[in-house]
Amino acid sequence: MASLYKAVSGTKRRREETEIEKESKSNGTSNRQRVLMLSSRGVTFRQRHLINDLALMLPHAKKDSKFDTKSKLYLLNELADIYNCNNVLFFEARKRQDLYVYMAKAPNGPTAKFHIQNLHTMSELNFTGNCLRGSRPIVSFDRTFDESPHYKLVKELLFHIFGVPKSARKAKPFVDHVVMFSIVENKIWFRNYQISESIDTAAADGSALVESEDKKASSKKKQLTMSLVEIGPRFVMTLISIIEGSFSGPLIYENKEYVSPNVIRSQLKTGKMLQKRKRSFVVENKKIKKSLQEKEFRETEPDPLADNIMFA
Known part of the structure; x- marks a missing residue:
């Protein structure tokens, strides 16, 4: 019976995948993104919890064990090829207090390097918002991303990493939260919100005695309110540099205003x-x-x- 169930479920799964592929071909769009997610050694407990929170938000991500070396980062392209991933999200910890993140398109690039500050995990914040595990988010960007070419490139990288495709195996067919990126003081702020809907039923019942059925439906539509409730986590990223290749190649952008935390200390x-x-x-x-x-x-x-x- 178990083998029969596996065979039936496998055929059902293949049928669903073929239907999704047909829909994407008919629409003229195909989003096949997979993210390799891993960190270096020396991460603190807060940084580890942040990585776990992001891994739960990305059902199309493959989380790997810690990467030993910090100098030969080009080896991450081979790991991405092994896991059949075309995006790499690598967290590098230094001196057990500084956290850097590399966002790269494997194997041809580009690669953007960020410094993460003011990070807060879900367990620290205790927000009232909640969302379904594995649901697809609405990725929202600030208008300032389109004002400069380097932020346009960063926008594409963020969309490919945090935009969950329909064909992801662990993704649920629901959209119930918003991932927002905004630029404030030349820094990228990350926020995650739940989409909550509420209907004012008391007002609808009071007006039901006078209005007709058509007017009831229209009043209920008007009284449907949507609001955003923050879930977490939250952090701030500072863009340091952009490299043409994947963890190698010439430098195409460098933030001159960035000051290293070692210099500040x-x-x-x-x-x-x-x-x-x-x-x-x-x-x-x-x-x-x-x-x-x-x-x-x-x-x-x-x-x-x-x-x-x-x-x-």
């Missing part, structure tokens, strides 16, 4: 060191001034216990 350390030196310099000056005042007092007024005064 070194500046804070030097500032604290200068403040400490200033305080020690002030203490030394006070000691010198006090000793000079005591010396002047001794020179101006004779000591009453001196020998020439006591035995004069």
Whole structure:
């Protein structure tokens, strides 16, 4: 019976896939995106929870074990080829406090590198919103993505990674949440919202005594309200650079305004060191001034216990 059930379910699954392919061919569009998702060693517990939250949001993603090396990133193209993925989402952790993400189109590129800041996971936020696991999202972009060519390229990368195709095996045929990307102060903000619908039934029942059936339907349509409730996670990405190839090739864009967190930490350390030196310099000056005042007092007024005064 088990083998018979597997055979029947397999044929049913193939029939559904062929129907989806026919629909895509008739519409003239085919979205076959698969994402390889993995991280480097040294990620913290918050970063690991963020990666797990994103993996639950992407049913067309294949999550792999941690990648050992940080220098030979071009080997990720071979991994993507093994898992039959054409997108790579690689999280790189440095010094157990900085998180970088690479978004690449395998095997030809391009590759965009981002620095993730202000990350908050679902378990930390405890928002009231909720969505079906494996459902397809509406990917929304800010208008500023179309104003510059490098942000247009980033928009395509984000759409290919976070846009769940219909032909994904684990995807559910529902659209119940919105993934929003917006640019504020030259940073990309990520938010995830639930689409919640509510009907004001009290007003519809009160007006049902007077209005006809057609008017009832129209009033109910008018009273259907839609709102967005945040689910999580949330984080902010800063674009660092864009490479022409997949983890290799010439640099086609570099953010000149980006400042590395190592530089910021070194500046804070030097500032604290200068403040400490200033305080020690002030203490030394006070000691010198006090000793000079005591010396002047001794020179101006004779000591009453001196020998020439006591035995004069």
